[in-house]
Amino acid sequence: MKPIKAPKNCTGCAACSAVCARNAISLCSDEDGFRYPQVDFSLCTECGACASMCPVLNESSRSKASKIYAVRTTDSSVRMSSSSGGFFSVLASKVIAEGGIVYGAAFSSDFKSVKHIGIEKAEDIGKLRGSKYVQCEDNANLFREIKKDLMSGRPVLFSGTPCQIEGLSAYLKKKYDNLLTVDMICHGVPSPAVWSAYISELEEKNNAHSDKVSFRNKISGWKKYSFSVDFSNGNKYCQTVVDDPYMSAFVHSVTIRKSCFKCPFRKLERISDFTMADFWGCEKVTPQMNDNTGITLAFINSEKAISTFNSLCDIEFTEVSEDDALRENSSMYIQTGYNLNRDYFFDNFNGTASISALLHDAANRHTLITRAIGKYRRIKQKIGDSK
Structure with missing residues (x-):
């Protein structure tokens, strides 16, 4: 049997668990809160299906976008509740109107975790709308349910990170005309355990439960978005990315999965039909659309995507x-640099008295190496400016 990659390369997509006919593979959380496949060897027959399915082990056929558009929905209320321009909601509405089902990331009822759910009603699109900066805790049944829907002939839209799209595609083994896939330019996925600890601490401080969470609140505009939580007692927490400990640590790559630093799917060529992103820098390119409520970059990666977009x-x-x-979305193809403060954070995570304090400390602490790198970059910039 082909050897399984070291855990640091596993993305947690769950394709191996989904394909196992013996249900010998489960996704279990490690001490940092990230889920990895665990094999029950009393059930395993060493058939090799899991290794042959793994998108990290096996190269897939990808294509580069033939067209790229700056897009926004004409529905201003949908746009304001979306992370960028509301393009996903427009796609979801189309699929549901055609009798289809849409799969996307949604919060649990207590907002402590995120997982994929399928929706069939337009009024439920809001559950999937907006970024969730937490890795989904999906299980083997997700891909199996999607395959059942596809085989029944229903239109299906699946939205996820590039590794989730790769995992689903590997599991399905073939292309389905009734499947549309949408990924995004991904910075990396934070630990579910870190998120659960953080939101629980916020609830404890406010002596209330969470009623609503937004990672991309546009109260101060799209370009200066905030992280916000509405609590059951009427309290509201709202901080900018810089000031909120969780978001600051995420942006500084302190809490993301190890495999995200060497992501094999961070490239211009994609297996998805569409790739979405914020159109940062839009004011220089499409000033007529720039009203600070959000614009989506839509990469059209397939013939199916072309016909869908045109409709x-x-x-x-x-x-x-x-x-x-x-120009301002280089993370589509440039790897996220490893932050040494990640090690410091997870070394102290399970014993910390305050997750907020630890997140803030890890996001803002400077090691000798980071200082040296910063100094080198400043010197290099000065040399470049003097030429």
Whole structure:
């Protein structure tokens, strides 16, 4: 049997668990809160299906976007509740109107975790709308249910991170005409355990339960978005990315999965039909659309995506060049640099008295190496400016 990759390369997509006919593989959390496959060797027959299914072990066929658009929905209320321009909601509405089912990331009822759910009603799109900066805790049944829907002939839209799209595609083994997939430019996925600890601490401080969570609150505009929580007692927590400990640690790559630092799917070529992103820098390219309520970059990666996009209603769009699209979105193809403070954070995570304090400390502490790198970059910049 082909050897399984070291855990640091596993993305947690769960394709191996889904394909196992003996149900010998379970996803179990490690001490940092990330889930990895565990094999019950009393059930395993060493058939090799899991290794042959793993998207990290096996190369897939990908394609580069043929078109790139700046897009936003004409529904301002949907746009304001979306992370960027509301493109996902427009796609979801179309699939549901055609009798289909939409799968996307949703909070649990207590907001302590995130997992994929399937929705069939337009009024439920809000559950999937908006970024969730937490890794989904999906199990083997997710991919199995999607396959059942596809085999029944129903239109299906699946939205997820690049590794989740790769995992689903590997599990399905073939392309389905009734499946649309949407991924995004991904910075990395934070630990579910860290998120659960953080939101629990906020609830304890406010002596109330969470009623609503938004990682991309646009109260101060799209470009200066905030993290906010509405509590059951009427209290509201709202802080900018810089000031909120959880978001600051995420942006500084302190809490993300190890495999995210060497992601094999961080490239221009994608297996998904669509890739979405915030159109940062849009004011220089599409100033007529720049009202600070959000614009989506939509990468059209397949023939199916072209025909789907051309059939959409209730959107404004402008074609943009690859250079303009990627100028401030280099994380689509450039790996996230490893932050040494990640080690410091997880070394102290399970014994900390305050997750907020530890997140703040890890996000803002400077090691000798980070100081040296910063100094080198400043010197290099000065040399460049003097030329």
